[in-house]
Amino acid sequence: MLSDIDISRRAELQPIEAIAQQFGILPSELIAYGAYKAKVNLDIKQRLADNRDGKLVIVTAVTPTPFGEGKTVTSIGLTQGLQAIGQRACACIRQPSMGPVFGIKGGAAGGGLAQVVPMESLNLHLTGDIHAVTSAHNLAAAAIDARLYHEHRLGAEAFAVQSGLTPLNIDASRIAWRRVVDQNERSLRHIRVGLGANVPNALGNGPEHDSGFDISAASELMAILALSRDLQDMRQRIGRIVLAHNTAGEVITAEDLGVAGAMTVIMSEAIAPTLMQTLSGAPCLIHAGPFANIAHGNSSIIADDIALKLADIVVTEGGFGSDMGFEKYCNIKARQAGKTPDAAVIVVTVKALKSHAEACQSDTSESAKLAAGFDNLRWHINNVAQYGVPVVVAINRFQSDTLEELTWLREQVMAQGVFGCEVCDAFTQGSQGAQALAEVVVQATEAPNQFRFLYPLEQSIEAKLMTIAEAGYGASGIQLSAKAQAQLVHLKRHGFEHLPICVAKTPLSISHDPKLKGVPKGFELPISELKVSAGAGFITALVGQVMTMPGLGIRPGYLNIDINQHNEIVGLA
Amino acid sequence: MLSDIDISRRAELQPIEAIAQQFGILPSELIAYGAYKAKVNLDIKQRLADNRDGKLVIVTAVTPTPFGEGKTVTSIGLTQGLQAIGQRACACIRQPSMGPVFGIKGGAAGGGLAQVVPMESLNLHLTGDIHAVTSAHNLAAAAIDARLYHEHRLGAEAFAVQSGLTPLNIDASRIAWRRVVDQNERSLRHIRVGLGANVPNALGNGPEHDSGFDISAASELMAILALSRDLQDMRQRIGRIVLAHNTAGEVITAEDLGVAGAMTVIMSEAIAPTLMQTLSGAPCLIHAGPFANIAHGNSSIIADDIALKLADIVVTEGGFGSDMGFEKYCNIKARQAGKTPDAAVIVVTVKALKSHAEACQSDTSESAKLAAGFDNLRWHINNVAQYGVPVVVAINRFQSDTLEELTWLREQVMAQGVFGCEVCDAFTQGSQGAQALAEVVVQATEAPNQFRFLYPLEQSIEAKLMTIAEAGYGASGIQLSAKAQAQLVHLKRHGFEHLPICVAKTPLSISHDPKLKGVPKGFELPISELKVSAGAGFITALVGQVMTMPGLGIRPGYLNIDINQHNEIVGLA
Incomplete structure (x- = not known):
């Protein structure tokens, strides 16, 4: 064939x-x-x-x-x-x-x-939609770090005077927005940004802080693109995205940073589906x-x-x-x-x-x-x-x-x-x-159809997680990490309890453990982190060690891909 | 108006x-x-x-x-x-x-x-060309680091057996290829990649090393796109790109890494210009x-x-x-x-x-x-x-x-x-x-036209730099940094002496110093680095502190950009 x-x-x-x-x-x-x-x-x-x-x-x-x-x-x-x-x-x-x-x-x-x-x-x-998601996502990341830089460089007061903007006091250790790239990029999973090499001032390009890249498919903007009803709905959702926290622990949204409009503009063609x-x-x-x-x-x-x-x-x-x-x-x-x-x-x-x-x-x-x-x-x-x-x-x-x-x-x-x-x-x-x-x-x-949801939205986050673990995976219960427990408190305090849950876990097993084939039984679902995607409208629960950025293998697919002498693409299969 | x-x-x-x-x-x-x-x-x-x-x-x-x-x-x-x-x-x-x-x-x-x-x-x-350049560029970056990772993880011998590929022995401290993004991204100018947080093995996502992002316009692939005659020419040029050096100091090209074909495929639509x-x-x-x-x-x-x-x-x-x-x-x-x-x-x-x-x-x-x-x-x-x-x-x-x-x-x-x-x-x-x-x-x-080049390609790199500095900028001479002098030796040894020079310097002065307005005189041109762009076909000479990645200002343009209630873009001017 x-x-x-x-x-x-x-x-x-x-x-x-x-x-x-x-x-x-x-x-x-x-x-x-x-x-x-x-x-x-x-x-x-x-x-x-x-x-x-x-x-x-x-x-x-x-x-x-x-x-x-x-x-x-x-x-x-x-x-x-x-x-x-x-x-x-x-x-x-x-x-x-x-x-x-x-x-x-x-x-x-x-x-x-x-x-x-x-x-x-x-x-x-295709028609550039993933590139648009990537660009809009990374504009927000650049906007966070630029704001951090200028507020640190000048101090809140001078920043307010010179920019005419209200200082946001972003906590560099509580930025909720990573970067994305549409690549399998192991080495960008965890990075340190804002290093100051060759920069004459003391602040450098900082403040230095941890960051990292996810694959673009993992961007909340990708979920927003998939869940929006129209451009105005997308604009509102993007405005609600939680990008960071201030030093008082309050959330900072894309609207707060003034970047939601530009992000929407970057994605304004992507909102139209492509016919093939x-x-x-x-x-x-x-x-x-x-x-x-x-x-x-x-x-x-x-x-x-x-x-x-x-x-x-x-x-x-x-x-x-x-x-x-x-x-x-x-x-x-x-x-x-x-x-x-x-x-x-x-x-x-x-x-x-x-x-x-x-x-x-x-x-x-x-x-x-x-x-x-x-x-x-x-x-x-x-x-x-x-x-x-x-x-x-x-x-x-x-x-x-x-x-x-x-x-x-x-x-x-x-x-x-x-x-x-x-x-x-x-x-x-x-x-x-x-x-x-x-x-x-x-x-x-x-045929007759009695569709029912697995859980009502009104349930508590813990109850919804429990239902998915038990009815959705056959687990005997859930384990929340200390981090997830703290995040749970935070999510409740900020009014996100009514959202549905999006579990991030291995696809290779019904359980959280990729090695458990068939129908695993008697396991507890370990929830390592809870994050709100306020624009997409769900809470992401990370189960176990979830990689949000794939890596290239020992013989990557790109080795086979080329153009031939007739300018045709070969090696895509 | x-x-x-x-x-x-x-x-x-x-x-x-x-x-x-x-x-x-x-x-x-x-x-x-x-x-x-x-x-x-x-x-x-x-x-x-x-x-x-x-x-x-x-x-x-x-x-x-x-x-x-x-x-x-x-x-x-x-x-x-x-x-x-x-x-x-x-x-x-x-x-x-x-x-x-x-x-x-x-x-x-x-x-x-x-x-x-x-x-x-x-x-x-537009029609996605800059996105294609960005993707192709970053695929090469991912390919370098993935190869580095697998060769370190397994050791050269086991790598060769398991992959069927010849080990490249990439020197992590002499990678010549950064990443690119089409953003003003100060905090990505200098980064540390391959950090191992949350990774079970000792190597983590590494080996850890320095990297950074330039703006996509600075990618050698952008120059290649601008200088290629057709797709086959682009394919050859991409193959010649110097991505890294091995532990013996020899150059490793995109062809050596087996990624040149895939990079060309990513850019195969970008090679056609856009009519407006x-x-x-x-x-x-x-x-x-x-x-x-x-x-x-x-x-x-x-x-x-x-x-x-x-x-x-x-x-x-x-x-x-x-x-x-x-x-x-x-x-x-x-x-x-x-x-x-x-x-x-x-x-x-x-x-x-x-x-x-x-x-x-x-x-x-x-x-x-x-x-x-x-x-x-x-x-x-x-x-x-x-x-x-x-x-x-x-x-x-x-x-x-x-x-x-x-x-x-x-x-x-x-x-x-x-x-x-x-x-x-x-x-x-x-x-x-x-x-x-x-x-x-x-x-x-x-009218009559007697076009002449500023310098013949046969001149030595130093002579070409001198000519550009004196006849091109009115400088009294050039100063090569110690780094640039070492790079000069390297470039000569690898047979790149016949290439033209692409100077990277401030545009805000005829000299290298943005503060010198009008017609600066009596200055020497400080050349901090020399890099070969073997695919584009020139040697880049960095003059002074050249930023290959802009930053966002205190009141960035994005603040004004949005969609209005008629779904029209506002704030682009």
């Missing part, structure tokens, strides 16, 4: 205007970025306000393994399959981060015959890119809003397993969007289940491994089912899967009382390989 | 396709980014290869003052004036950096009735953005190449005074482009000259100040004239200028033997205000 980029390059694409027109987007609502991608102007929301919403399907997965479960392949394949059976379908996905593109996997546009194309456009820059196409010519809206381990892991409300007004069925995905992006879809995004899922698809592979078993036992029989690993899938089925949403399991087929394995797995899944289960072969067969799945998903969206 | 952004917003723009068509660019050669900006595909170079080149005019200025001389206003005004008198004219300018946009001036698209529009598109993101329009509908190509104080300060060769094939006259500008961008145009860019200027325009204002006088004497008569300040202009006239290029002086008119002052100044200028001198009133009058200037500039491009 050809590589993903070769399939993408050889595909006959339609002009993006044609994709838009077939989908019901007017030429005047389109801002073209070349021939095959275009931003959709938010004016469309007003025109479509009276349309009925289509159905919303959220694609999730079992706990990830090194083999990759193919969630995006399944999401895009399902969209193609829905289109093939006569549904007006649209996929809504996140923009890939360039960090992992050059770090590990080389691309995140689906794969095989289920791709968003041109894949290199999706994987590189699948290999079958189905529309795909790409917008925002929060990871599900360190952020809320879902694409934007704005993109969903637009797609739902135009499509019969919208397919979107929550990052990683159902304990991650799906939980956050339900408890964070759905509340703000006012739209709950009509059905959920859990992606699984035979390989993944075997991998979950391997960690538990040394049995070498393939069928026994599969049976042992099935526990993980069963857990995810039950996890999704507790939200009251019809569940369909999609078995993403690999060449190595035997017919016996697929048959056995399908039987076991159906015995769990799910709405349906189909093998999906979109990777090698494209639309055709996902038609059976599409049929059952359509039926699932029409 | 309306603010720049209000003028821009109220202007009746033509679709960029119409601008392109009038200029001779085919629809198939255009990559639209919305309605009013489009990248021009490099395929056009092949189609136009047999066209005759138009004339090239380079706009420079006297030594800058805090009032701003209006070089871009004059460049854009001149282009509009040329168009008004029936010339097929095109402006080629640099992309503004967002650092200064949010730091000081709020925009860099010209001003008044001589603007590139829509000005907010030019000033914010002036307020009069004249074409303007925007490409690359090196500053003239810390880099070579000119827009791209590719943009000039395309514009010259389509236009009668191309107007481009070199940053700051003629000692800065103009010198570098002639001695760096013109050599690589194979195209020398047909005429030069020196922009001056009455205010600027008075400001140069003020520093020299306490005389309070306005006319005496103007007379005293004239020295600076005379120096720039002679500086440009020594390159053998016909000189036109453009007096950029301000409301406060009296007729007597303008008349006196024009007479004095003409007495210097320049080709012509005209008052330019493009700011308030648009095209009409620049027609007289346009007429004389056309004549100047047809």
